[in-house]
Structure formats: structure tokens, C-alpha cells
Amino acid sequence: MLCQVFPESYEAQLTDKKNRLQVLIPHLQKLSIFESTPAHYRARAEFRVWHEGDETFYIMFDSETKEKVRVDRCPMALESIDALMPKLMQAIEQMPVLRQKLFQVDFLATLSGEMLVTLIYRRSIAEDEAWLSAAEALKADLGVTSIIGRARKQKILLDQGYVTEQLKVDDKTFIYQQVENSFTQPNAGVAQKMLHWARRMAKSYVDPQTDLIELYCGNGNFSIALSEHFNRVLATEISKTSVQSAQFNIAANQVENLVVVKMAAEEISQALQGQSFNRLANVDLASYDFKTIFVDPPRAGLDDLTRSMVVEFDYIIYISCNPETLARDLVSIEKTHEIVESALFDQFPYTHHIESGVFLRKR
Structure with a gap:
């Protein structure tokens, strides 16, 4: 799918x-x-990133043909993820330091309105002040709760590695910390x-x-x-x-x-x-x-x-x-x-x- x-x-x-x-x-x-x-039911979504000339976009691989398929929107995902996807990619295309060797983007959202975006790279981002500045600007411009930058043996948090979900059950509200890269019900x-x-x-x-x-x-x-x-x-x-x-x-x-x-x-x-x-x-x-x-x-x-x-x-x-x-x-x-x-x-x-x-x- x-x-x-x-x-x-x-x-x-x-x-x-x-x-x-x-x-x-x-x-x-x-x-x-x-x-x-x-x-609009999935609170998690992960996409590979593909670069062609001046254009960068999300892809998934067809499980039967193994061919890559461009994905601009995802109606399976929560509306907050679906709406953010094109805005995020447009912003990344305009920031070369964020685009350079970007390999994957992961989204983790909540019903309560929080959003965590993980940018995964095939290059070092440690001590890269230009990347850090651009990521901070991206976070502010898009209004997401947190951004995580990942590369080989590297992890940079802006500002935390989790979202906090609020599930309403039997007239009660339960609060759950949901950590990036850990299992949660999707x-x-x-x-x-x-x-x-x-x-x-x-x-x-x-x-x-x-x-x-x-x-x-x-x-x-x-x-x-x-x-x-x-x-x-x-x-x-x-x-x-x-x-x-x-x-x-x-x-x-x-x-x-x-x-x-x-x-x-x-x-x-x-x-x-x-x-x-x-x-x-x-x-x-x-x-x-x-x-x-x-x-x-x-x-x-x-x-x-x-x-x-x-x-x-x-x-x-x-x-x-x-x-x-x-x-x-x-x-x-x-x-x-x-x-x-x-x-x-x-x-x-x-x-x-x-x-x-x-x-x-x-x-």
C-alpha cells in the first residue's frame, strides 16, 4: 500500500x-x-527521499514491482501529516543545507496536535552550524513540535525526542509519551x-x-x-x-x-x-x-x-x-x-x- x-x-x-x-x-x-x-488514521509515516536535478520528493517502493513511486501526499496519515508533507518538502528544496544528502523523512504525530519530524542524512551533520540554523528556522516556520536530525551515529534534538499523546477513553484522558523510533500503536x-x-x-x-x-x-x-x-x-x-x-x-x-x-x-x-x-x-x-x-x-x-x-x-x-x-x-x-x-x-x-x-x- x-x-x-x-x-x-x-x-x-x-x-x-x-x-x-x-x-x-x-x-x-x-x-x-x-x-x-x-x-487519515496513521499517526506515523516514513518516506525515502529522492533527488532528481533541482527537485526533491518523497518516494515509496512498490512491494510487488520494487519500483520507486513518487508520493506527494498521504491520505492514510493523520491530516496533520498529510498537510505538512508538501510544505516541508518545499521548504527543504529552498534550503540546500537541509536538502544535501537527505535520505529519509519520518513523521510522528498525535491526535492532540503535536508533531515530530526526523530528517535522516547520508552525511555528517554534527557540529554543522549551518544545518542547525536552517533546522531551527524550519521548525519555527512550520510550527512543528520537534525536529530530529539523524546521521550515522549522530542524533540532534530540536528540542525533544518524543511527542505526548492524549487518548480519550471512557470519558477519561490518558497521557502517553511516544518516543521516536519506539513502538506505539500507529x-x-x-x-x-x-x-x-x-x-x-x-x-x-x-x-x-x-x-x-x-x-x-x-x-x-x-x-x-x-x-x-x-x-x-x-x-x-x-x-x-x-x-x-x-x-x-x-x-x-x-x-x-x-x-x-x-x-x-x-x-x-x-x-x-x-x-x-x-x-x-x-x-x-x-x-x-x-x-x-x-x-x-x-x-x-x-x-x-x-x-x-x-x-x-x-x-x-x-x-x-x-x-x-x-x-x-x-x-x-x-x-x-x-x-x-x-x-x-x-x-x-x-x-x-x-x-x-x-x-x-x-x-
């Missing part, structure tokens, strides 16, 4: 996804469908619906006096939104950058019952079986009353150890970005648990990708 949208076929493609999900997992219960807006509108569904599962089925454990918590996206529906929450994440961002978000949202530790899923499994870890020195695992586990694994799904771990809990909230590995994992999980509710989140319209969720209860 090269930034095109097809609103006239949106409902048909969503129906196709629903059918494919139900073929893979035919026994889904109470399947809720959460639509995307048919255009479709912010659907991300709000995912948080709503997860919160509804917890509120509808789980005793709020019990505790939640989350694996793969990222920047605390789900754990922060779920925290009010549990007594305490312990979340784990292996990425140092994501853990730091989660701590920022915990403070920004004034959450007091959530602890995030830098640990892999297999390590927390070992810790729950009694193995000691220095990173848990200040966490009394034995004092937690874990009844629910939340998992949002990568496309590979759950590894064998984690798959055997999750069935030890009364309730499982499983968010999946790959229905094939979800179906595989459920073969094992459903030996002890039953699907109570399920959901399809259309994070990636007009693609084959399906984001889904299942809430399971021990039989």
Missing part, C-alpha cells in the same frame, strides 16, 4: 477480515468489531477503542480487589489504562527505552498502583516460580494476588514458556497482531480456559493485517 485509501471499499475489506478471523478461530464468542476511520483512533475494550473486560469480569500482571507492556499503554480496575498492577518490558517511557507515563497519569520492571517474559515466569532476580529486589511478588494476566506479544505470538505460564491465571486478556499465532496459542490455552468475549480492531485498513483480542476465563 502506497498511502492510498479506498473509502468506498472499506466495509467490504473489514467484512473480509472478520470472515478470515472467524475461519481461523471459529469458536470466537461475542465478537465485537471496532472500525477505523477510512482515511492508528491512534483504534488504539482508543482497544483500551476501551480491555477496560470493559476487566470491569465486567474481574474482581477489582485482585491484581494484574502484564507482559510486553511497552510504554505502559494498557497497564496505565487498566490500573483503576485492579488493586495493583505489575508490568514487565525488556526495552530500556520503553521502560523509561512507561515511568514517565505513570507519573503523567498519576497512577500509584503500577510498577514496571525491566524483565523478559521468561524471566518473570521464572521469578513467579521462586527464582530470585536483582531487578525484583524491591518487589514483593508473594504479596500480589494475581488473578489476571495481560499479554500483547509480537507477531510470533507466545513462546512455549509463556504459553504454559498464562494458563496459571484465572483470566487472560490476549491482544494479538497475528491471528495465525493467536489461533495456534489458543489450541493450548483452551484446554484450561474458555473464550468469553473477543474483538477485531482494524488498526491497518486495506491491508491483510488483523489486530484482535480475546478474553478468556479458566474453566
Whole structure:
């Protein structure tokens, strides 16, 4: 997909996804469908830059032909990105120091109106006062929140390396620091619906006096939104950058019952079986009353150890970005648990990708 949208076929493609999900997992219960807006839904966009004579423009590569395709606007992206693209490129063409060996431009925007632009070069920009002056002028002229200049082993911030998103869910506003080059949900509108569904599962089925454990918590996206529906929450994440961002978000949202530790899923499994870890020195695992586990694994799904771990809990909230590995994992999980509710989140319209969720209860 090269930034095109097809609103006239949106409902048909969503129906196709629903059918494919139900073929893979035919026994889904109470399947809720959460639509995307048919255009202007991506909060992230990355483009290669091509230079021909005096002209510079964005390109993408066709996945089938491998040919480069010029892209001047991107109706998939948030309106703020789509509108900024031609203005940014016009300004860069008029500033030779910004144009010289510019290789790629990345955009990271928020529903709350912030914008971060990353300019990536195939030349050194360190200690380049002319580049710095031009980038500062560009930032002021275009009114973007931040600009980052990148080159090999170089990173220059004007003025910060993140944006702050505000997601509105169930009459609440959640604040999330979203760091450049770190994972965030690309479709912010659907991300709000995912948080709503997860919160509804917890509120509808789980005793709020019990505790939640989350694996793969990222920047605390789900754990922060779920925290009010549990007594305490312990979340784990292996990425140092994501853990730091989660701590920022915990403070920004004034959450007091959530602890995030830098640990892999297999390590927390070992810790729950009694193995000691220095990173848990200040966490009394034995004092937690874990009844629910939340998992949002990568496309590979759950590894064998984690798959055997999750069935030890009364309730499982499983968010999946790959229905094939979800179906595989459920073969094992459903030996002890039953699907109570399920959901399809259309994070990636007009693609084959399906984001889904299942809430399971021990039989």
C-alpha cells in the first residue's frame, strides 16, 4: 500500500477480515468489531527521499514491482501529516543545507496536535552550524513540535525526542509519551477503542480487589489504562527505552498502583516460580494476588514458556497482531480456559493485517 485509501471499499475489506478471523478461530464468542476511520488514521509515516536535478520528493517502493513511486501526499496519515508533507518538502528544496544528502523523512504525530519530524542524512551533520540554523528556522516556520536530525551515529534534538499523546477513553484522558523510533500503536483512533475494550473486560469480569500482571507492556499503554480496575498492577518490558517511557507515563497519569520492571517474559515466569532476580529486589511478588494476566506479544505470538505460564491465571486478556499465532496459542490455552468475549480492531485498513483480542476465563 502506497498511502492510498479506498473509502468506498472499506466495509467490504473489514467484512473480509472478520470472515478470515472467524475461519481461523471459529469458536470466537461475542465478537465485537471496532472500525477505523477510512482515511487519515496513521499517526506515523516514513518516506525515502529522492533527488532528481533541482527537485526533491518523497518516494515509496512498490512491494510487488520494487519500483520507486513518487508520493506527494498521504491520505492514510493523520491530516496533520498529510498537510505538512508538501510544505516541508518545499521548504527543504529552498534550503540546500537541509536538502544535501537527505535520505529519509519520518513523521510522528498525535491526535492532540503535536508533531515530530526526523530528517535522516547520508552525511555528517554534527557540529554543522549551518544545518542547525536552517533546522531551527524550519521548525519555527512550520510550527512543528520537534525536529530530529539523524546521521550515522549522530542524533540532534530540536528540542525533544518524543511527542505526548492524549487518548480519550471512557470519558477519561490518558497521557502517553511516544518516543521516536519506539513502538506505539500507529492508528491512534483504534488504539482508543482497544483500551476501551480491555477496560470493559476487566470491569465486567474481574474482581477489582485482585491484581494484574502484564507482559510486553511497552510504554505502559494498557497497564496505565487498566490500573483503576485492579488493586495493583505489575508490568514487565525488556526495552530500556520503553521502560523509561512507561515511568514517565505513570507519573503523567498519576497512577500509584503500577510498577514496571525491566524483565523478559521468561524471566518473570521464572521469578513467579521462586527464582530470585536483582531487578525484583524491591518487589514483593508473594504479596500480589494475581488473578489476571495481560499479554500483547509480537507477531510470533507466545513462546512455549509463556504459553504454559498464562494458563496459571484465572483470566487472560490476549491482544494479538497475528491471528495465525493467536489461533495456534489458543489450541493450548483452551484446554484450561474458555473464550468469553473477543474483538477485531482494524488498526491497518486495506491491508491483510488483523489486530484482535480475546478474553478468556479458566474453566
